[in-house]
Amino acid sequence: MEELYKLVDDWKKAKLKSFETLASCRDETILILKEDKCINYGRVSKAAFIEILNSLKDQKDNLENNLPKAEYYIYYILTVNKDYIKSTLESIKAIISDTYTTVEDENTAASALVSRTGFLITEIINFGFTKGFIIRLIRGIFVFNPGGSFEDCWAAFYGRILSQDKENYSVIFKGYILESLLDDVNIPSLKREVEEDEVAKIDVLKGISKYRKFLQAAVNQRFMVKSVTALDHYQALKIAKSELGAMLDLMHLGYCNLKIDLRESALVVNHNSPERADFQTIHFQADDVFTSNDTLYNNLSLKLSNIESKRFIAQEVVAKIESAIRYLRAGSEAVELEQKFLNYWIGLENIFSTHDINAKTFLRIRMHLSTAHAVSYARRNLHDFHKSLKRMNARQYLPAFNDDLTYLMDVATYDLVIAQSTEQPFLALRAQTLKDSYFGNPKHCEETIKRHKLNVERHLTRMYKIRNELVHNAATFQKIENITSNLRYYLVFVLNKLIEYFDGCQQKAISDRYIDMNDFFLFQEAVLKSIEEKGYLLEDLLRTPHPVEFIV
Secondary structure, eight states: OHHHHHHHHHHHTTOOSOHHHHHHHHHHHHHHHHHOSOOOOTTSOHHHHHHHHHHOOSOHHHHHHHHHHHHHHHHHHHHTTTTHHHHHHHHHHHHHHSOOSSHHHHHHHHHHHHHHHHHHHHHHHHHTOOHHHHHHHHIIIIISOTTSOHHHHHHHHHHHHHHOOOEEEEEEEEEEOOGGGGTTOOOTTSBSSOOTTTSTTHHHHHTSHHHHHHHOOOTTEEEEEEEEEESSHHHHHHHHHHHHHHHHHHHHHHOTTOOOEEOSEEEEEETTOGGGOEEEESSOOOSSOBOOSHHHHHHHHHHHHHHHHOTTBOHHHHHHHHHHHHHHHHHHHOSSHHHHHHHHHHHHHHHHOOSOTTOOHHHHHHHHHHHHHHHHHHHHHHHHHHHHHHHTTGGGTOTTOOTTOGGGGSHHHHHHHHTTTTTOHHHHHHHHHHHHHHHSOHHHHHHHHHHHHHHHHHHHHHHHHHHHHHHHHOOOOSSOHHHHHHHHHHHHHHHHHHHHHHHHOOOOSSTTOOBOHHHHHHHHHHHHHHHHHTTOOHHHHHHSOOOOSSBO
């Protein structure tokens, strides 16, 4: 809702070129309003609010009349939901504490629990806690605390999230720099040694072996210390990196020959418990897990060599794939989050660009990428479900379990997983959801895939707005970690699809006609059309490949 509020303001200030950006966020907000049961509407009507949002049209008279109303409703609801995190936590606790007499009631409650937990985590991150801290907190309280009762664990989690108290941190960065370059440089923030007046109890840290080497003074080395207040270690590093970036920018202006090579890890010290200081990588870590081995390297090398050897493939295809790989690497190696985002976007944009001056590249991205992802969506979900079954050792009660996924075409597989609801309730819920989608009413599967395609389009619209602000306004962002991970995934996904398609393609009947990028896009459209015409059959969906060479 905060995003929509900002977009309404941007539209009023003529900062948005297209009403579609606002409309996309509006439609997404309406869906959330219909699903979220924890939003407090105060003295206004939920139905009236949704009606106002639905009434917004790209017409001057309409917007002059309805935009101020929508803006006020959003403002009002934001102000009466200051305790949204607390009310959502209490709603989750109520669901967990309740008793259910039927399997249907249990499934309904479990679905509500999954939905509200998603809303909770999103809001906690939006408040300022980092995803890394939340994962670490949940593991520390609920997973690696076998002796604690659920009530005690929940009380600890509830209290930590709601306390929302910021603490004082010192973040110590270490950089390597030639002493000869420092002869005529007078920058107090470059320290030969970290002193007590900068970091509380620094002598205690220097006495602990795992910190001693990092804090030891040496030639060609300087420390930079940033003192910040933050909700957790990860946020402290994030704030300190921003301040360090500004400092390095200024240093570069004054001393353009001064090159500082930052160490990849910084030491984050909580003033209240310095002995629990923590090393954190200064590079942003994407959420996805990526393979890294000889088999992957050799496999990709063979595929790319095969593509290059096919003279019937347009040279532009090879150039676009090579460019995308280059910008994927550039984004992965970049330190600044904005630079990562821009590199990933450049790689993606180049794939979908065309020489047609009348074509709009973003519209091509939104149309073709969402289509390609819709084609692979079902198999992607089933492949992920298969990995969950393997991780939970489900093969012990699934006799047909195998890595080719054929066992997932049998409804009996899902029934066996559902029967484990007492021991593995969420896995059973997932099995029930998939069963309903692929073995129930075909319309359900159709709606799921179409809804996913629309969600991808909306997310790409959100990314495009960030891209425009970075490029045209030189904006800086503090909350784009997740969306940068998503953008990296989209780039990796489409790269895999391209390599898969062009590695296996055959020459056209007319030998002087090249296979180009448009053939790839048309193939994705044709496959999706075929899936639709056949009624979204599970056998057909599973036969559609989902490339996983990079992502596991």
